[in-house]
Amino acid sequence: RLMARCLSSGINAEYGGKPYLGYVDKIGVSFTERSVATGFGSYIAQPMMRRAIEENPNMTVEEGKRLMARCLKVLFYRDCRSLNRFQIGVVTNTESSISDPISADTDWTIGANPSGYE
Numbered sequence: 001r002l003m004a005r006c007l008s009s010g011i012n013a014e015y016g017g018k019p020y021l022g023y024v025d026k027i028g029v030s031f032t033e034r035s036v037a038t039g040f041g042s043y044i045a046q047p048m049m050r051r052a053i054e055e056n057p058n059m060t061v062e063e064g065k066r067l068m069a070r071c072l073k074v075l076f077y078r079d080c081r082s083l084n085r086f087q088i089g090v091v092t093n094t095e096s097s098i099s100d101p102i103s104a105d106t107d108w109t110i111g112a113n114p115s116g117y118e
Contacts, residue, residue, distance in 0.1 A: 010091060022036070023038070085102065
């Protein structure tokens with residue numbers, strides 16, 4: 001039994017050749033949206049992406065890449081057993097690409113003096 005949630009992206013020929021993001025889960029629930037996420041990212045990164053899109057609905061590819069890097073860094077800090085390495089895929093009207101692996105800069109000095117847990 002396949003227990004997967006998949007994200008897809010591409011060019012939708014039926015709607016004028018515009019790029020799309022799509023989501024499909026294990027029981028066939030599917031939708032397209034301006035931002036999509038799975039797993040822990042649905043709880044942490046999705047609200048960050050929605051807010052950024054509301055504030056800047058026409059963001060550039062570079063702004064989108066910076067947003068994704070920020071989301072993935074926050075996710076890494078929340079789940080320290082994961083790796084701080086990721087790749088970013090970009091789909092535009094003219095091309096699609098996947099970046100080389102990127103490592104998020106991390107700073108664990110913030111955890112040296114926790115307070116408020118006494």
